[in-house]
Amino acid sequence: xxxxxxxxxxxxxxxxxxxxxxxxxxxxxxxxxxxxxxxxxxxxxxxxxxxxxxxxxxxxxxxxxxxxxxxxxxxxxxxxxxxxxxxxxxxxxxxxxxxxxxxxxxxxxxxxxxxxxxxxxxxxxxxxxxxxxxxxxxxxxxxxxxxxxxxxxxxxxxxxxxxxxxxxxxxxxxxxxxxxxxxxxxxxxxxxxxxxxxxxxxxxxxxxxxxxxxxxxxxxxxxxxxxxxxxxxxxxxxxxxxxxxxxxxxxxxxxxxxxxxxxxxxxxxxxxxxxxxxxxxxxxxxxxxxxxxxxxxxxxxxxxxxxxxxxxxxxxxxxxxxxxxxxxxxxxxxxxxxxxxxxxxxxxxxxxxxxxxxxxxxxxxxxxxxxxxxxxxxxxxxxxxxxxxxxxxxxxxxxxxxxxxxxxxxxxxxxxxxxxxxxxxxxxxxxxxxxxxx
Numbered sequence: 001x002x003x004x005x006x007x008x009x010x011x012x013x014x015x016x017x018x019x020x021x022x023x024x025x026x027x028x029x030x031x032x033x034x035x036x037x038x039x040x041x042x043x044x045x046x047x048x049x050x051x052x053x054x055x056x057x058x059x060x061x062x063x064x065x066x067x068x069x070x071x072x073x074x075x076x077x078x079x080x081x082x083x084x085x086x087x088x089x090x091x092x093x094x095x096x097x098x099x100x101x102x103x104x105x106x107x108x109x110x111x112x113x114x115x116x117x118x119x120x121x122x123x124x125x126x127x128x129x130x131x132x133x134x135x136x137x138x139x140x141x142x143x144x145x146x147x148x149x150x151x152x153x154x155x156x157x158x159x160x161x162x163x164x165x166x167x168x169x170x171x172x173x174x175x176x177x178x179x180x181x182x183x184x185x186x187x188x189x190x191x192x193x194x195x196x197x198x199x200x201x202x203x204x205x206x207x208x209x210x211x212x213x214x215x216x217x218x219x220x221x222x223x224x225x226x227x228x229x230x231x232x233x234x235x236x237x238x239x240x241x242x243x244x245x246x247x248x249x250x251x252x253x254x255x256x257x258x259x260x261x262x263x264x265x266x267x268x269x270x271x272x273x274x275x276x277x278x279x280x281x282x283x284x285x286x287x288x289x290x291x292x293x294x295x296x297x298x299x300x301x302x303x304x305x306x307x308x309x310x311x312x313x314x315x316x317x318x319x320x321x322x323x324x325x326x327x328x329x330x331x332x333x334x335x336x337x338x339x340x341x342x343x344x345x346x347x348x349x350x351x352x353x354x355x356x357x358x359x360x361x362x363x364x365x366x367x368x369x370x371x372x373x374x375x376x377x378x379x380x381x382x383x384x385x386x387x388x389x390x391x392x393x394x395x396x397x398x399x400x401x402x403x404x405x406x407x408x409x410x411x412x413x414x415x416x417x418x419x420x421x422x423x424x425x426x427x428x429x430x431x432x433x434x435x436x437x438x
Contacts, residue, residue: 002043002078007070009063009114010036012413013056013423014354014386015432020195021385022055022352024219026249028195030055032354032386033423034325035062035111036413037070037118041078048122049412052114052325053353058107059423065111068098073119082123086146089116089331093148105303109328116329117359121409131409132362135330136172136369140165143370147334148305155309161338168373175369176403183400184364185375186382187215187245189352191234194219198233205237212398214242215379217273221248224263231267240268247273250301254283258290271295271319278302284316297321300350304328305335312343319377321350324359333363337371346377354386357394358410361401389417 013033016022022030033056039048052062069092073081081088092112093099101108124131135143140162149158188211191204201218208216218234220227227246234244246269252260257275272294276283278301288296295318302308302322311317320340327333340347347367349360364380372378380401387393391412395402404410420428 002041002046004039004073004076004078004081005042006040007067007074008038008040009066009070010038010418011059011063011423012036012418012421012426013059013429014389014421015428016385017056020193022193022383024194024221024247024249026221026251027055033059034354035059035066035114036418037066037114039070039073039118039122041122043078046078046122046125048118048120048125050114050117050119050121050329050409051355051411052110052117053323053356054110055353061107062110062114065098065107066114069095069108069111070115070118073115078122078126081119082126085120085123086331088119089146089148089328092116093328093331104306104328109303110326112328113325116331117325117409117411120330121411125408128407130362130404130406131330132365132369132404135362135366136176140169143334144338146331147338148328148332149335149338151306152309152335152339155313156339156342160342164338164341165370168370171373172369175373179365179368179403183397183402184361184368184380185214185378185400186380186396187217187243188213188382188384188399189217189219189247190382190384191216192218192230192247194222198230201230202233202237205234209238209242211396212400214399215245215270216242217245217247217381219249220246220264221251221260224260227260227264231264231269235267243270244268245270245273245297248275250274250277252276254280254286257287261287261291261294265291265294269294271297273297273321274300279307281307281310281314281316284311285314288316288318295319297348299323300352301326302336305332305339308336309339312339312345317345320345320347321381322347322363323350324356324363325353330363337363337367341372346374347372348378349380351381352383355390355411355413357382357387357401358390358392361394361404362409364401365403389413389421
């Protein structure tokens, strides 16, 4: 049987700050980056690929933590690991010395996401199916065994989770067939980065409409006058029927968020995203009450499943935006999806970072097929950046994700991209450093 022979972790950074791709009110100069993990095996052509998303400095910390997180996997039998993915997660997550540095948050949790994303990729590759199908073919009991329900049973018990999943089983094949025709609906953020000029904003909104997008998101929060002008441009181009969403990336206090959103209400936004601190459950609840019927969305910085549980219990959000690389990989993501379905809150995953679109397409498809069974209020983010660095990039058609067919989690990067953009020794970064020193 094949075994894991070594773990590779790479600090890979792309210079998106040069073009303001990814710019918002909080993060003005990010270089979209990843702590990228490869689990190598002694079987020819079999490896697991995963990552966590970062925006530049500090990626090296995630790389160092990922190597420690993955160390217990070296020498292990691939079949035994892949046959009980819940046990692998619990083993790595329960490392008490690393857990002390979190727990369930921060660099060590991001590192856990990178490593477990690679484990899930390995499992799907070993099974010869894309991750969404691997999950969709698991029984309710298998899915709940893999999910991390610790600290959640006051909101959702194991028995309730199994019952929920069992109620969706009969329609799985039909829902897969529907998505094979229509794809999974998405929205684009590529038009609305805060650093773009008005002319570029207008052009990209026009291109989004032409490409079939019914949902477009703009970054806001740096200047109210600028936001009013930019929202007016977007609404002029989009017309009244295309949904417009706005995203403040955490920059406001609660009273400021309420005042600012009310000032933008004339442009009929579907939601305000990350209006305040991502940890402020009661603040989100207050904002939601004050700005309705505009919805409140958050979750890309949701550190763990417990925070999401509290958001649901408090009625604090209208849309759950979990992140595939911040939560503790699929195991913790399963728990959040189950909670969201139990509380009837639509999940619209965050994907505004390198490789996140490749991951979340699998999660959103699985949610429709096996968990929520609904597309009502559900739309997944898409950004048109950096997909060329992935061996199996996501494919868009008419504003929707096409179902991925290749085995795995779509996480593998080209070796040439790693050689070019690894930091600080990749060819791009060494050339840039040489140019700066002359």
